[in-house]
Amino acid sequence: MKYVLVAINLPVKNLFRQFIYGLPDSMGQAGEGWRVVVPFGPQKVEGFIVRDFDREEALALLQKENPGFSIDKMKEVTAVLGTRPWFSEEMMGTAKWLAGYYMCSLAEAMRLFIPGKTSIRRKPVYQEGRLIAYEIEERLKARTVVAYTITEMGKAALAEGSRRAKAQMQALEVLLHATEPLDRKEAEAQHISGAVLQTLAEKGWALRTEKRLLRNSYDRQAERKETLQLTEEQAQAVAAIKASLDYFPAGKPAEEETDEPGAAVFGGDAGKQKTETTCEKTRPQEFLLQGITGSGKTEVYLRAADHALRQGKQVLVLVPEIALTAQIVQRFQAWFGQEVAVAHSKLSQNERGDVWYKMRTGEANVLIGVRSAVFAPFKNLGLVMVDEEQETSYKQEERPAYHAREVARYRCKNSGAVLVLGSATPSLESYFRAVSGRIGHLQLKRRPGSSFLPAVDVVDMREELAQKNYSVISRKLRRELIATVHADQQAIVLLNRRGYSTFVMCRDCGETLTCPHCAVSLVFHADEQAMRCHYCGNTYPIPETCPHCGSRRIKFFGSGTQKAEQEIGQMPGIQVLRMDQDSTATKMAHEEIIRRFSRKEANVLLGTQMVAKGHDIPDVTLVGILAADSTLNMPDFRASERGFSLLTQAAGRAGRGDKPGRVVLQTYDPENEIITLAARQDYETFAGHELAMRKELLYPPYGEILKVTVVDKEEKKAWELADEMARFLRSRYEAEHWERTEIMGPFPSGVAKVRDLYRINIVVKSQAMEQVKACLLASRYRTVKNVFFDVDPIMAI
DNA sequence: AGCACGCCGACT
DNA sequence: GTCGGCGTGCTC
Numbered sequence: 001m002k003y004v005l006v007a008i009n010l011p012v013k014n015l016f017r018q019f020i021y022g023l024p025d026s027m028g029q030a031g032e033g034w035r036v037v038v039p040f041g042p043q044k045v046e047g048f049i050v051r052d053f054d055r056e057e058a059l060a061l062l063q064k065e066n067p068g069f070s071i072d073k074m075k076e077v078t079a080v081l082g083t084r085p086w087f088s089e090e091m092m093g094t095a096k097w098l099a100g101y102y103m104c105s106l107a108e109a110m111r112l113f114i115p116g117k118t119s120i121r122r123k124p125v126y127q128e129g130r131l132i133a134y135e136i137e138e139r140l141k142a143r144t145v146v147a148y149t150i151t152e153m154g155k156a157a158l159a160e161g162s163r164r165a166k167a168q169m170q171a172l173e174v175l176l177h178a179t180e181p182l183d184r185k186e187a188e189a190q191h192i193s194g195a196v197l198q199t200l201a202e203k204g205w206a207l208r209t210e211k212r213l214l215r216n217s218y219d220r221q222a223e224r225k226e227t228l229q230l231t232e233e234q235a236q237a238v239a240a241i242k243a244s245l246d247y248f249p250a251g252k253p254a255e256e257e258t259d260e261p262g263a264a265v266f267g268g269d270a271g272k273q274k275t276e277t278t279c280e281k282t283r284p285q286e287f288l289l290q291g292i293t294g295s296g297k298t299e300v301y302l303r304a305a306d307h308a309l310r311q312g313k314q315v316l317v318l319v320p321e322i323a324l325t326a327q328i329v330q331r332f333q334a335w336f337g338q339e340v341a342v343a344h345s346k347l348s349q350n351e352r353g354d355v356w357y358k359m360r361t362g363e364a365n366v367l368i369g370v371r372s373a374v375f376a377p378f379k380n381l382g383l384v385m386v387d388e389e390q391e392t393s394y395k396q397e398e399r400p401a402y403h404a405r406e407v408a409r410y411r412c413k414n415s416g417a418v419l420v421l422g423s424a425t426p427s428l429e430s431y432f433r434a435v436s437g438r439i440g441h442l443q444l445k446r447r448p449g450s451s452f453l454p455a456v457d458v459v460d461m462r463e464e465l466a467q468k469n470y471s472v473i474s475r476k477l478r479r480e481l482i483a484t485v486h487a488d489q490q491a492i493v494l495l496n497r498r499g500y501s502t503f504v505m506c507r508d509c510g511e512t513l514t515c516p517h518c519a520v521s522l523v524f525h526a527d528e529q530a531m532r533c534h535y536c537g538n539t540y541p542i543p544e545t546c547p548h549c550g551s552r553r554i555k556f557f558g559s560g561t562q563k564a565e566q567e568i569g570q571m572p573g574i575q576v577l578r579m580d581q582d583s584t585a586t587k588m589a590h591e592e593i594i595r596r597f598s599r600k601e602a603n604v605l606l607g608t609q610m611v612a613k614g615h616d617i618p619d620v621t622l623v624g625i626l627a628a629d630s631t632l633n634m635p636d637f638r639a640s641e642r643g644f645s646l647l648t649q650a651a652g653r654a655g656r657g658d659k660p661g662r663v664v665l666q667t668y669d670p671e672n673e674i675i676t677l678a679a680r681q682d683y684e685t686f687a688g689h690e691l692a693m694r695k696e697l698l699y700p701p702y703g704e705i706l707k708v709t710v711v712d713k714e715e716k717k718a719w720e721l722a723d724e725m726a727r728f729l730r731s732r733y734e735a736e737h738w739e740r741t742e743i744m745g746p747f748p749s750g751v752a753k754v755r756d757l758y759r760i761n762i763v764v765k766s767q768a769m770e771q772v773k774a775c776l777l778a779s780r781y782r783t784v785k786n787v788f789f790d791v792d793p794i795m796a797i
Numbered sequence: 798a799g800c801a802c803g804c805c806g807a808c809t
Numbered sequence: 810g811t812c813g814g815c816g817t818g819c820t821c
Contacts, residue, residue: 010799012798042799042801043798045798
């Protein structure tokens with residue numbers, strides 16, 4: 001009998017240990033990377049084998065970890081799931097690294113790789129109407145499709161022909177030319193009914209099989225659509241990526257890679273890795289593809305993917321949000337057809353399982369997906385491209401708080417895949433890596449063809465107030481909007497605030513109306529005639545009197561998309577479509593709104609940041625940006641970066657066809673440097689200034705950040721634990737002399753209370769983060785509840 | 798996650 | 810006196 005070390009798949013923070021089980025000889029094929037069912041306490045749960053060993057090794061480990069425990073009391077693995085290991089060596093390595101780096105248990109890291117939370121389900125067993133037991137069943141049933149191939153008899157029948165059975169002859173004809181068994185769906189696409197196939201099978205003319213075979217169908221050169229001539233810059237970028245793809249053999253770690261992928265086996269570890277991605281001067285394994293808006297990054301992606309596929313490698317394309325990137329999916333499908341699989345959060349567990357299966361077997365070879373797609377199993381991953389790599393949606397906010405770009409980087413490093421990070425406004429971390437020569441830097445500074453960057457007008461809204469214009473829309477933008485629709489062109493207006501009025505204040509006592517469960521202002525939503533909390537989602541009636549002092553002099557302040565919609569809708573000749581979280585949830589999906597807009601059912605598209613991203617509508621010649629400063633004034637170190645990116649992206653929507661575009665940018669702070677730089681689309685200057693500031697303040701990329709959040713429904717308890725942890729960290733800092741480290745806080749989180757839970761933060765900035773993490777993981781705080789570790793947080797407040 | 802164990806308030 | 814609240818700890 002063998003013995004195995006099993007990580008228990010339970011979403012529990014404090015289950016850092018793994019457990020030893022006997023593996024009956026009948027299950028001898030199982031080993032590291034296999035999924036199993038094990039008895040755990042009184043229940044049966046799913047687990048992952050992370051190591052296997054013989055009796056002596058098992059004894060030795062048991063002796064070390066738990067001397068009081070007899071090996072004879074050891075339980076045995078109940079069942080083995082699947083017919084091969086779920087985790088490849090590379091996936092295991094990535095999971096171990098992730099657990100250490102993001103400070104979660106190995107099981108928590110490993111379960112990210114499973115499509116769905118667990119792959120088993122507990123089925124109740126009844127006897128005479130009484131529940132007597134639970135049975136474990138596999139959730140993901142291997143799904144096979146009935147498919148048909150032509151037989152010799154069928155060929156003969158086809159050669160002979162038939163005057164009566166026209167449909168059958170047609171079906172035989174199709175089967176004859178098919179390169180693989182044809183299933184019902186594929187047949188129906190070619191106007192052959194399932195009934196006919198059935199008849200063929202009965203006659204012995206076709207063979208009924210179950211389809212579950214691998215294929216390598218990427219040899220349909222005729223379908224390639226190289227309609228566009230690449231620009232010089234694009235061609236250079238493609239050539240550089242191709243050269244790296246030629247150099248790096250997929251499936252193997254890069255040559256210079258020497259360090260072990262972490263030793264987080266018995267009890268996790270503290271993220272020991274910190275190695276730069278291999279960067280050979282001429283053939284880096286990682287690139288930043290920095291291209292201004294409209295410069296054609298997708299063209300580069302497509303050709304790089306094409307090259308990888310020709311080498312028999314698989315391609316992963318990460319996108320920030322699938323709904324906003326329908327265009328990328330369409331372009332890839334036009335090029336690569338059936339090779340493309342798509343993974344997004346709305347897939348069912350089974351659909352997701354199917355997509356994972358396709359990638360693992362090589363039935364599909366391009367995966368386009370959001371954050372979680374980075375955990376898909378691959379047969380032979382050779383190229384990963386992260387589109388809009390600066391987007392914050394790549395960071396998971398819940399535990400484990402991983403960043404998909406970093407996971408992609410680790411997977412690439414360990415599998416010899418090439419990584420391409422694409423952006424018009426890269427994260428400063430990636431930009432820094434590129435300009436300092438750690439990774440390749442590919443730049444697209446020009447838009448192809450006759451398209452130019454739009455001209456930007458900055459409007460000072462204080463001047464509007466002085467001129468007694470109290471509208472959200474400046475006089476200039478109003479004129480431009482009317483002129484644009486008059487010329488039969490379209491406009492996009494960005495206002496990054498949902499609702500109608502953004503806060504309600506009492507004129508007598510100055511109190512603003514806040515959510516009773518969260519520490520934020522309530523927003524008035526005109527469509528529901530209610531006050532809504534944007535954090536917990538609760539709605540409340542519109543107050544007639546101030547809940548604080550009873551005064552009736554209550555006033556609505558601030559403008560959101562609903563108010564702007566009303567104002568713009570009243571302008572002559574304008575039909576406005578609103579796109580924000582509310583309109584996409586209740587009425588139509590993003591795609592439907594974009595589709596209606598591009599069909600010109602409306603001439604103004606108004607909305608939150610989702611109007612700024614990923615789509616390309618040729619008749620848009622005007623972009624209006626209202627309250628350009630609203631995102632810049634957040635008290636967070638990344639606020640400038642996010643603001644600059646949003647302004648640049650929004651401005652980049654204008655003039656993407658052959659008509660020149662213009663942008664009207666409204667602000668109360670026209671001298672703001674970020675606004676003026678965004679108006680000029682001057683990323684380099686922005687990045688230079690921002691990097692200098694970050695260096696000064698020890699923010700990334702110069703220092704790493706760890707945010708520790710203590711959560712409790714009792715404010716006092718949260719403070720007590722946070723104070724204690726801060727004291728602990730400071731004393732360890734004194735004792736261990738960590739390299740350049742600052743410990744800030746504890747202080748209340750940016751939103752100090754959400755759903756009645758108080759949130760207190762401690763933020764550590766450090767150039768010795770590995771030691772800081774190790775210190776915390778060795779302490780009792782690793783498993784204490786109500787404490788959340790966020791490594792490389794998006795916000796440090 | 799489940800489930801057992803254990804230590805303080807309102808009840809037949 | 811006891812039932813049961815849910816905080817704490819354990820699962821090979």
